[in-house]
Structure formats: structure tokens, C-alpha cells
Amino acid sequence: MAQIGFIGLGHMGQPMVCNLIKTGHQVLVFDLNEVAMQSAITLGAKAASSVAELSAASDVIFTMVQTGEQVSQLCLGEHGIFANAKPNSLYIDSSSIDVETSRELHLQAQENEIDMLDAPVSGGVKGAETASLAIMVGGDEAVFERAKPYLNCLGKNIVHAGAAGNGQVAKICNNMILAISMIGISESFNLAEKLGLPAKKLFEISSKASGQCWAMTSYSPVPDCVDNVPSNNDYKPGFTAQMMLKDLNLSQAAANTAELKTGLGAQATKIYQEFVESGHGDVDFSGIIEMLKLKTER
Amino acid sequence: MAQIGFIGLGHMGQPMVCNLIKTGHQVLVFDLNEVAMQSAITLGAKAASSVAELSAASDVIFTMVQTGEQVSQLCLGEHGIFANAKPNSLYIDSSSIDVETSRELHLQAQENEIDMLDAPVSGGVKGAETASLAIMVGGDEAVFERAKPYLNCLGKNIVHAGAAGNGQVAKICNNMILAISMIGISESFNLAEKLGLPAKKLFEISSKASGQCWAMTSYSPVPDCVDNVPSNNDYKPGFTAQMMLKDLNLSQAAANTAELKTGLGAQATKIYQEFVESGHGDVDFSGIIEMLKLKTER
Numbered sequence: 001m002a003q004i005g006f007i008g009l010g011h012m013g014q015p016m017v018c019n020l021i022k023t024g025h026q027v028l029v030f031d032l033n034e035v036a037m038q039s040a041i042t043l044g045a046k047a048a049s050s051v052a053e054l055s056a057a058s059d060v061i062f063t064m065v066q067t068g069e070q071v072s073q074l075c076l077g078e079h080g081i082f083a084n085a086k087p088n089s090l091y092i093d094s095s096s097i098d099v100e101t102s103r104e105l106h107l108q109a110q111e112n113e114i115d116m117l118d119a120p121v122s123g124g125v126k127g128a129e130t131a132s133l134a135i136m137v138g139g140d141e142a143v144f145e146r147a148k149p150y151l152n153c154l155g156k157n158i159v160h161a162g163a164a165g166n167g168q169v170a171k172i173c174n175n176m177i178l179a180i181s182m183i184g185i186s187e188s189f190n191l192a193e194k195l196g197l198p199a200k201k202l203f204e205i206s207s208k209a210s211g212q213c214w215a216m217t218s219y220s221p222v223p224d225c226v227d228n229v230p231s232n233n234d235y236k237p238g239f240t241a242q243m244m245l246k247d248l249n250l251s252q253a254a255a256n257t258a259e260l261k262t263g264l265g266a267q268a269t270k271i272y273q274e275f276v277e278s279g280h281g282d283v284d285f286s287g288i289i290e291m292l293k294l295k296t297e298r
Numbered sequence: 299m300a301q302i303g304f305i306g307l308g309h310m311g312q313p314m315v316c317n318l319i320k321t322g323h324q325v326l327v328f329d330l331n332e333v334a335m336q337s338a339i340t341l342g343a344k345a346a347s348s349v350a351e352l353s354a355a356s357d358v359i360f361t362m363v364q365t366g367e368q369v370s371q372l373c374l375g376e377h378g379i380f381a382n383a384k385p386n387s388l389y390i391d392s393s394s395i396d397v398e399t400s401r402e403l404h405l406q407a408q409e410n411e412i413d414m415l416d417a418p419v420s421g422g423v424k425g426a427e428t429a430s431l432a433i434m435v436g437g438d439e440a441v442f443e444r445a446k447p448y449l450n451c452l453g454k455n456i457v458h459a460g461a462a463g464n465g466q467v468a469k470i471c472n473n474m475i476l477a478i479s480m481i482g483i484s485e486s487f488n489l490a491e492k493l494g495l496p497a498k499k500l501f502e503i504s505s506k507a508s509g510q511c512w513a514m515t516s517y518s519p520v521p522d523c524v525d526n527v528p529s530n531n532d533y534k535p536g537f538t539a540q541m542m543l544k545d546l547n548l549s550q551a552a553a554n555t556a557e558l559k560t561g562l563g564a565q566a567t568k569i570y571q572e573f574v575e576s577g578h579g580d581v582d583f584s585g586i587i588e589m590l591k592l593k594t595e596r
Contacts, residue, residue, distance in 0.1 A: 099493055122508060134507050159503050161495060169495040170503050173486040177509035180485075180562065184478030187560040188471040191549065194556035195397055197459060197467040205457050205468050209432050210420060211475035213511030251489065258492035261593035262485040264478065267565050295559035 001025045004150070005058030007051060007074055007081075008095070009036035012121070013064040015128040016094070016154050018043050023153040030054045055084035060150055064094045066246075068101030075105050082112040089114050092147055094135075096120040096247060099168045099254050106139065106164035115143040118167040121155060122174070124239045132156045136174070138167035172254060175247040179268045179285070181215040186289035189222050200225060221286035235287035242281035245272040299323045302448070303356030305349060305372055305379075306393070307334035310419070311362040313426040314392070314452050316341050321451040328352045353382035358448055362392045366399030373403050380410040387412050390445055392433075394418040394545060397463045397470070397552050404437065404462035413441040416465040419453060420472070422537045430454045434472075436465035470552060473545040477566045477583070479513040484587035487520050498523060519584035533585035540579035543570040 001024045006017050009031040020027050021044045029045040031037050037047055048054035051074055055061060061081055063074055071093055075081045081091060091114050093102065102118045109116035117139035127133040133155035137144055144160045151158045161170040188211070189199040199222040207217045220226040230238035248269040255262045275283075275291050299322045304315050307329040318325050319342045327343040329335050335345055346352035349372055353359060359379055361372055369391055373379045379389060389412050391400065400416045407414035415437035425431040431453035435442055442458045449456045459468040486509070487497040497520045505515045505523075518524040528536035546567040553560045573581075573589050 136503060157506060161499055161503060163494065165493075166495045166499075169490055169493045170500060173490045173495070173500055174504045174507050174509040176489070177482050177486045177504060177511070180482030181479060181509070181511055183562050184475050184482070187563050188475045191474070191553055191556060191558055191560055191563075192467055192471045194558050195463075195467045195552055196461065197464045197471070201459060201464075202468060202471055205434060205459060206472045206475060208455060209472050210512045210517070211472040211479070213475070213479055213513075214508045215511075216475075219508070254493055255489055258489060259594050260489055260492050262489055263565055263569060263590075263593070264482050264562055265485050265489075267561055271561060292561075295561070296557050
């Protein structure tokens with residue numbers, strides 16, 4: 001089994017490390033948060049004292065952090081991953097970051113003879129815990145094949161989206177659709193209710209009609225329509241509004257770079273921004289239906 | 299078999315009449331358009347010389363016209379359906395019209411001892427031709443049961459949405475979701491392409507992920523992803539942009555009445571308005587993806 005290095009032990013990183021250990025891998029971990037480090041050690045991971053040490057000792061290195069800037073800081077510079085990893089190491093960035101930074105890092109990795117993939121995930125904490133994440137992967141086909149045994153420990157629906165950065169593109173485009181769908185069905189459920197058609201009845205009808213979407217039939221924002229979804233549990237996440245806003249901001253940054261106007265994408269971003277700014281960042285993203293009920297001005 | 303009266307022999311009405319005749323009913327028809335009348339007679343219908351004559355001679359009366367105003371004109375007044383139909387006649391309005399007018403007509407029907415249903419359809423001309431329309435029905439449960447044998451001649455997914463007007467509510471809310479989904483996936487497919495991820499690849503990924511929706515997996519605006527859809531045939535309808543705009547305008551009128559702001563619904567309406575005003579009213583509504591490709595300003 002390979003020696004794996006894992007940097008970033010947050011809500012997602014922690015259960016991912018746990019699944020790598022469960023499948024027999026040795027995992028060396030690093031995080032600035034001491035509590036997170038202790039808890040990974042309890043799970044059976046070993047502590048590295050620095051990014052450089054972890055990089056030098058590992059065959060496969062994962063990062064799972066918040067922003068493109070953080071990933072760059074981890075990768076670059078004399079104490080970073082690229083300067084310290086063994087030649088031909090495999091580096092997998094599972095963070096959701098902007099496409100430009102990801103592609104820039106792919107170039108740098110190549111110069112350092114490191115095989116890099118961008119491999120952002122979806123499925124949330126639950127998906128991470130149950131090793132059923134969807135993983136969208138960008139990078140060379142051969143590197144994707146090399147990484148599969150490790151990615152298979154973490155997720156179920158693992159897709160090669162194409163060249164460098166395409167994993168990030170797939171993730172932000174998919175999540176832009178998801179955000180738009182969630183707001184669209186929420187507005188429609190609320191409108192139906194106001195007009196005397198119970199939301200549950202619209203669910204029954206539209207879930208078998210042309211309004212069907214994953215946001216409705218697998219993640220209904222109306223309680224008691226679908227089993228085991230946050231709306232049944234007072235909108236406890238799940239996938240927080242804050243995380244959805246992050247992905248929407250990435251989509252809008254990418255749209256800006258691409259000089260493409262995405263009207264509904266931009267509007268959805270504003271709506272989630274308002275939700276987060278009104279103190280609901282930690283609420284599940286399907287909780288937006290409650291805010292939209294209150295939009296009574298025309 | 300019942301004597302059926304059918305008013306409105308357009309693209310939808312014509313094949314609906316055909317299916318009623320096929321299932322053994324006698325159908326008396328009326329339309330101001332002489333050509334449409336002749337073609338229905340060729341199918342085996344009989345011509346009525348007026349709405350009043352048709353109403354007096356029928357057990358079941360259908361209307362399938364464009365606007366609430368047209369339906370009101372057909373129903374009300376001394377030459378209208380309500381004044382001339384036999385007591386306890388069954389009146390089914392399959393037009394897609396505004397909720398307020400529909401509910402007002404239900405009240406008038408009741409005063410005239412006529413059993414009314416609002417029963418707008420979806421599935422387009424193809425659905426009408428193949429008797430596979432989805433039909434969303436508002437009105438009393440007992441009247442719905444009474445109408446089922448006739449509706450079964452026309453469609454497959456026939457749902458009782460509740461009281462008077464709820465068929466119209468279900469239709470406009472469902473179609474508002476559909477329009478938002480179609481624009482949302484179009485923006486995302488276009489963004490993916492601009493960022494170097496082929497739209498077909500995003501289709502492959504999102505159709506099995508949280509971005510999945512009917513607009514994608516049953517009606518893809520990207521050609522050659524799904525069989526038998528307008529995008530494969532140069533966006534020939536199908537369901538025209540003009541008809542989608544009509545339903546969106548109904549949704550916004552209803553939102554106005556209900557004093558609910560539907561941000562994405564309003565934005566989707568503007569976008570289809572622009573598409574129609576630029577001369578694409580007769581294009582399939584999935585053709586919006588082409589217009590959205592050109593939105594390069596930020």
C-alpha cells in the first residue's frame with residue numbers, strides 16, 4: 001500500500017483520511033489546527049511536522065483546503081509540496097478552487113515532474129463519511145488511471161472530465177445548475193402555495209413532469225417529500241449555503257474570465273449572498289426556500 | 299359514447315379531436331378558422347354553426363384556445379357555453395390561461411349548474427398527436443372522476459391538482475421551473491465550453507449528478523446528447539419559445555397577484571422575452587442556448 005500524505009483535516013478532509021486508512025493505506029497528515037491533527041491521529045494517521053516533511057515522505061499527496069490561495073501556498077515556494085515531493089509523485093488537489101489557479105498549478109507541477117490532478121468532490125460531509133463522493137477529475141488520462149485506486153477509496157462516481165482544470169470547471173458548472181434549480185423550484189413551490197396549490201401536490205406533479213430535477217426529487221427543500229434530506233431536519237446541513245455561495249462565486253469569476261454573461265447564475269449568486277449575509281451561512285442551501293417566502297415586494 | 303363538443307382547432311385542438319374520434323366518440327367542432335373546420339371534418343368530426351348550437355347539443359364540451367379573454371368570451375353571454383349547455387353538462391377548459399380568470403369561470407359555471415374543470419396540458423403537439431399529454435386538472439374530485447374517461451383519450455399522466463384553478467397553477471409553476479432549468483443548464487453548458495470543458499462532457503457528468511434535470515436528460519439543448527429532441531433538428535419545435543414566454547408571463551401575473559417576488563422567474567421571463575422579440579418566437583424554447591452564447595458583456 002502506498003504512503004499517502006493528506007493536508008487539510010476539515011469537515012471533509014477528516015472522513016476522507018479515515019476512508020484511506022480503512023482501505024489499508026498509511027496516511028501522514030498535516031493541518032495547522034492541533035485539534036484536527038489529534039483527531040486524525042486517533043483514527044490511525046501519523047502526524048507530519050511540516051508540509052515539506054509530509055511531501056518528501058509520501059508517494060501520493062492530497063490537499064483539501066478552502067481557497068486557491070491556500071492551495072498555491074501549500075504547493076509553491078521552497079517549503080512547499082512541489083519543491084519537496086519525490087520525483088514522479090502523484091499530487092491530487094481535492095479542494096474546490098478557481099480554474100485559473102488550478103491550471104497555473106498544473107503547469108508548475110509539470111515543471112517539477114509531479115503528476116497533478118484537480119479532483120474536486122461533491123456529496124458533502126455525508127458523501128465523504130460514506131466514501132460515496134462524486135469526484136470530477138482534471139488532468140492527463142494516464143495520471144487519472146494512476147490515481148483511480150486512491151480515488152476509489154473516497155468516492156463512487158469518479159469521472160475524468162478532461163485536461164488540467166476541467167475537474168474544477170465541471171464542479172462549478174454543475175453546482176451553478178444546482179443552485180439555479182434549487183432557487184427555481186423554491187420560488188415555484190412558494191408561488192404554488194400562495195395560489196392555493198399545496199407545495200407537496202406540486203412536488204407530486206412536477207417530480208414526474210418536465211419540472212423534475214435532482215434538487216427536487218433527491219433533495220427537496222419542501223419537508224417530508226423525500227427521505228433523509230436537510231429540509232426534514234430544520235435545514236441542518238448537508239451542504240451549507242456558505243459553501244454553495246463559494247461555488248457560485250467561483251462560477252462568476254470563471255464567467256468573468258470567459259467573458260460570458262450568465263444571467264441566472266449571477267442572480268442566483270446575489271440571492272445566496274443575501275441569504276448568507278442575513279446570517280444563514282451555516283444553514284443547508286435548501287433553506288433558501290424560507291427566505292424566498294418572505295420576498296413579498298414586487 | 300358521449301356527444302362531445304370541441305371548440306378551438308389549432309395545433310393542439312386538431313390532434314385532440316382526432317384522438318377523441320379514434321376512441322369512438324362523436325365530436326362536434328367549432329372554430330372561426332374555416333380551414334381548421336374542414337380539416338376536422340375530414341377526420342370525422344361534425345361541424346357546428348355556432349358555440350351556442352355546439353353547447354346545446356353536447357354532453358361534454360372542451361375548449362382549447364389561447365387566452366383567458368377568449369375562454370371568457372366563449373363561456374359567457376347569451377350565445378356562450380354556459381347559457382346554452384344542457385344542465386349538468388361537463389365543461390373542460392384545456393387552454394392554458396391565468397388562474398384568476400379560470401377561477402372566475404368556475405364560479406360562473408357553478409351558477410349555471412355546469413360541471414367545470416380547468417385541465418391545461420403539457421407535452422406539445424407531439425404529446426397531443428400520440429395521446430400522451432400530461433394533464434393537470436383543477437376542480438371537484440367527483441367532476442374529475444366524471445371527466446377521466448375523456449381525458450384518458452387525450453393523455454397519459456393525468457393528475458388531479460385540487461380545487462378550481464389548481465390545474466392552471468400546477469402548469470405555470472411547473473413550466474416556470476422548466477424555463478429556469480433550461481436557461482440554467484444552457485448558461486452552464488456555454489460556460490463549460492468557454493472554459494475548455496466540452497458541453498457533452500458536462501452532460502455526461504451532470505446527468506448523473508446533482509445538476510440533473512428533465513430539461514437536460516430528456517430535452518438537452520446541446521445537440522446529440524438525447525434522442526429525438528429539437529436541438530438535434532436545428533431547434534424546430536417542439537415547444538416554441540413564444541409558448542414558453544406565454545406561460546412565464548402567466549407565472550409573473552400570478553406572482554404579482556400573490557404578491558410574491560420570484561427573482562429567477564422574473565429574470566427567465568425577461569430572457570425569453572428578449573429571445574422572442576429578436577425574432578425567435580417560433581424556435582423551440584431550448585434554442586435559447588444559442589442566444590445565451592452571444593451574451594459576452596458582463
